[in-house]
Amino acid sequence: EADIYQTPRYLVIGTGKKITLECSQTMGHDKMYWYQQDPGMELHLIHYSYGVNSTEKGDLSSESTVSRIRTEHFPLTLESARPSHTSQYLCASSEVVGGSYNSPLHFGNGTRLTVT
Amino acid sequence: RKEVEQDPGPFNVPEGATVAFNCTYSNSASQSFFWYRQDCRKEPKLLMSVYSSGNEDGRFTAQLNRASQYISLLIRDSKLSDSATYLCVVNMRPSNTGKLIFGQGTTLQVKP
Numbered sequence: 001e002a003d004i005y006q007t008p009r010y011l012v013i014g015t016g017k018k019i020t021l022e023c024s025q026t027m028g029h030d031k032m033y034w035y036q037q038d039p040g041m042e043l044h045l046i047h048y049s050y051g052v053n054s055t056e057k058g059d060l061s062s063e064s065t066v067s068r069i070r071t072e073h074f075p076l077t078l079e080s081a082r083p084s085h086t087s088q089y090l091c092a093s094s095e096v097v098g099g100s101y102n103s104p105l106h107f108g109n110g111t112r113l114t115v116t
Numbered sequence: 117r118k119e120v121e122q123d124p125g126p127f128n129v130p131e132g133a134t135v136a137f138n139c140t141y142s143n144s145a146s147q148s149f150f151w152y153r154q155d156c157r158k159e160p161k162l163l164m165s166v167y168s169s170g171n172e173d174g175r176f177t178a179q180l181n182r183a184s185q186y187i188s189l190l191i192r193d194s195k196l197s198d199s200a201t202y203l204c205v206v207n208m209r210p211s212n213t214g215k216l217i218f219g220q221g222t223t224l225q226v227k228p
Contacts, residue, residue: 045217
């Protein structure tokens with residue numbers, strides 16, 4: 001079982017608030033990811049990181065930002081939440097095996113965000 | 117055209133049936149392929165990787181067809197507990213970017 005944790009599990013917040021979604025993993029994985037998923041829809045990659053001090057934007061444009069100061073921690077921040085940000089946010093990590101960056105992902109249990 | 121395409125279903129099958137899902141991908145240089153399972157309102161979990169020679173894990177068999185650029189998942193002797201959404205996952209580059217793209221998923225409902 002993967003050791004990757006997300007908090008909070010559920011968050012309901014008003015428009016304009018700044019929020020940070022936490023993600024931590026204890027497996028020492030170099031690669032970490034944030035995906036966004038609306039109900040019944042596919043996952044969209046919004047951010048990823050190859051390691052400490054490395055962050056890249058994913059395929060879906062997002063107003064969120066991320067940081068990777070420590071290997072185990074990959075928080076996602078929304079400076080000013082809007083109703084359009086209402087979604088499920090899933091954090092994942094993977095290891096680099098034999099130089100391959102294409103190892104399977106281990107997911108956290110997600111944060112369900114509702115912006116009112 | 118989407119980079120990874122799946123028939124969303126739902127596939128409604130009786131217990132004990134055999135069911136197969138296909139997934140097509142657009143990048144002929146893709147090298148890594150996976151099937152994930154996602155239960156309602158839960159995170160995706162790795163079901164199995166897909167290897168070039170095909171691979172089997174109990175009632176589940178995965179195959180890769182590079183020429184036609186699709187992967188398949190076969191489930192034999194379906195159980196009620198197999199009801200879920202099955203996600204096809206493909207890496208989009210041959211190099212070490214490691215970006216994995218998810219299909220929209222195929223929903224399976226196994227009925228008693």
